[in-house]
Amino acid sequence: MKYYLVAGEASGDLHGANLMRALKAVDPDASFRYFGGDKMQQEGGTLVKHYADMAFMGFTEVVLNLRTILRNMKTCKEDVLAYQPDALILIDFPGFNLKIAEFAKNKGIKVCYYISPKVWAWNQKRVLRIKKVVDKMFCILPFEVAFYKGWDMEIDYVGNPLLDEIALFKPDPQFRELHQLGNKKIIALLPGSRKQEIERLLPVMLSTAAGFPEYQFVIAGAPSFQPDYYAQFNGGNAVPLVFGQTYNLLQHAHAAIVASGTATLEAALFQIPQVVVYKGGAISIAIARMVVNIKYISLVNLIMDKKVVTELIQEDCNTTLLSSTLGDILEGPVRETMLLDYKALATVMGTPGASERTAELITKFLKNPVNS
Numbered sequence: 001m002k003y004y005l006v007a008g009e010a011s012g013d014l015h016g017a018n019l020m021r022a023l024k025a026v027d028p029d030a031s032f033r034y035f036g037g038d039k040m041q042q043e044g045g046t047l048v049k050h051y052a053d054m055a056f057m058g059f060t061e062v063v064l065n066l067r068t069i070l071r072n073m074k075t076c077k078e079d080v081l082a083y084q085p086d087a088l089i090l091i092d093f094p095g096f097n098l099k100i101a102e103f104a105k106n107k108g109i110k111v112c113y114y115i116s117p118k119v120w121a122w123n124q125k126r127v128l129r130i131k132k133v134v135d136k137m138f139c140i141l142p143f144e145v146a147f148y149k150g151w152d153m154e155i156d157y158v159g160n161p162l163l164d165e166i167a168l169f170k171p172d173p174q175f176r177e178l179h180q181l182g183n184k185k186i187i188a189l190l191p192g193s194r195k196q197e198i199e200r201l202l203p204v205m206l207s208t209a210a211g212f213p214e215y216q217f218v219i220a221g222a223p224s225f226q227p228d229y230y231a232q233f234n235g236g237n238a239v240p241l242v243f244g245q246t247y248n249l250l251q252h253a254h255a256a257i258v259a260s261g262t263a264t265l266e267a268a269l270f271q272i273p274q275v276v277v278y279k280g281g282a283i284s285i286a287i288a289r290m291v292v293n294i295k296y297i298s299l300v301n302l303i304m305d306k307k308v309v310t311e312l313i314q315e316d317c318n319t320t321l322l323s324s325t326l327g328d329i330l331e332g333p334v335r336e337t338m339l340l341d342y343k344a345l346a347t348v349m350g351t352p353g354a355s356e357r358t359a360e361l362i363t364k365f366l367k368n369p370v371n372s
Contacts, residue, residue, distance in 0.1 A: 001027055001366060004085035005034040006076060006100055008054045008093035010193035010222060011262040013037030015115060015161045015355075016091050020045070022359035033083050035076060038223055048079050052224035054096070069096070077103050086366055087112050090134075094118070098126075101133040110369070112136045112362055116155070120147045121294045127151040136365050138358045141303060142348055156361055159354040162262065166247070166269055167352040175248040179240055184216035185254035187326070188272070189239070190246065192259035193222035200279040202233045205257050207319040208326055209239060215254070215330075220246045255329050257322065264309065265299040268345055273329040273338045275322060276300075276311045303348060308341040 003023060007016040017039035023030045024043070032045025035054065041047045054072055073096060080088060080100070088104045090097035094117030101111045116139045119126045127148065130137065137155040139145065148155045176182070187209075191202040202219070209217045221230060221243040230241050242249055246263070250256065250270040258264050260278040267274045276298040295301075300308050310325045312318075328334040 001030060001086040001363070002083065003030060003032050003087055003089055004080050004083055005032065005036060005040065005089045005091060006093065006097055007034065007036040007040065007091040008051050008096055010037065010051065010224075012091040012093055012115070013039045013051055014165060016040045016089075017043050018161055018164050018355040019089070019091075019114060019358055022355040023362070025356070026359050026363050033079065033085070035072075049075060050224070054093075072096070073099060076100055080104060080109065081107060085109065087362060089114055089362070091115055092117070098129065098133065102129075105133040105135075110135050110366065112138065112365070114138045114358055115140050115161075116144055116148075120144065124151075127153060135369070136361070138361065140354060141299070142350075143303065143305070156358075158357040158361070159350050159352070160265070161354040161358075162266055162269060163349060163352040164355045166266070169247045169251075171251045172245075172248050175245065175252060179218075179242055179245075181216055181218065181240060181252075184214065186249070186252050187212065187215045187217050188249045188253040188256040188258075188267075189217055189219045190256060190258045190263045190267070191219070192261060192263070193224065195225075196281075197259050197279070198222070198225070198230075199233075201259050201277055201317070202230070204279075204317055204319060204322060205277070206233060206235075206239060208257070208323045211323045212326070212330075216240070218242060218249055218253075220249050255326065255335075257326065260297045260311070260313075262299070265303075268300045268309070268342050269349070271339060271342050273335050274309055275325045275329065276309050277317045277322065278311070278313045279317050280314065300345060304341060304345055306341075308338060308345070 005016050007013050013036045016036050020032055020043040033048055034040055035049045037051045087110045089112045090101055092115040104111050111134050113134045131153050138158050139155050140160045145157045189205045191198045217239045219239055219241045221241050250272050253272050256267045256272050256274040258267050258274045258276055260276050264276050298309055298311055312321055
């Protein structure tokens with residue numbers, strides 16, 4: 001069968017690649033076209049647009065880049081229509097993907113949505129739109145089942161694909177030596193994969209390093225950027241930078257400072273105590289505070305429905321508060337409590353196999369849409 005996938009950021013590229021691998025296992029004739037990234041490209045098929053040209057963060061940034069977004073959307077619609085896939089598989093990225101879903105549904109193309117839009121966070125009535133344009137929804141967060149049921153929409157909970165990726169991970173015993181990291185305990189800096197978040201978060205992350213000389217800070221670089229991009233924030237590479245090694249970095253880390261997003265859950269599943277940080281444009285944040293209806297922003301806290309990790313948002317994301325909070329998780333009772341909560345989180349998350357379960361459900365739906 002022919003599959004068209006749309007992923008608009010690094011996490012979507014990761015999950016898209018795992019899903020493609022699983023689809024090939026259950027459908028030997030599977031062929032792919034996609035908006036995605038390097039990991040999906042490694043699985044074969046045709047990359048139409050790289051997510052590096054698509055990831056814009058916040059209300060203001062979307063407005064400023066509206067022409068590019070609309071051009072990407074036009075390209076995607078035309079390419080989907082020309083390809084005529086058996087299924088369009090949309091991965092998160094709701095601002096873009098819900099419009100593509102509506103277009104495809106109107107053209108008679110079956111629409112599967114993998115990793116639900118966060119409609120539970122704001123404007124919950126978007127569920128009504130989703131019900132009209134999405135044929136099958138596959139969710140990865142436990143609490144989403146009850147949420148959608150409250151809107152009279154049946155969804156499939158498939159578990160979390162991060163568990164798949166972590167299960168496949170094989171630590172590199174030479175990681176420290178290859179990157180000349182020495183024997184100091186490591187504090188991992190994960191500033192995100194989007195240009196805007198890196199530029200807002202990495203400087204304040206790096207500003208804490210001077211206060212912890214007994215630790216080795218290491219930056220996890222996003223694959224869509226080059227070392228010289230990071231050098232402008234990093235004092236000519238004063239802090240080591242590694243690319244494509246985030247899991248090895250977490251495997252060796254003692255603690256982490258993490259941009260809000262998928263990486264917060266990855267750090268927790270690796271049992272790494274963390275501080276979660278987020279900064280957006282002033283207008284974007286002001287709008288978000290008016291419309292967003294959630295107690296937390298990190299996936300760890302949302303899933304556990306309590307404060308497990310500290311979230312430093314906007315004006316609280318500063319050197320003084322970040323240094324103090326980081327110090328609290330390096331040793332002592334705050335660290336120990338967080339690690340206990342992480343164990344409970346792992347139980348809630350369940351077992352690997354989300355990609356395989358989703359692939360099986362998609363192919364079953366395509367073969368027998370009435371009874372799926």
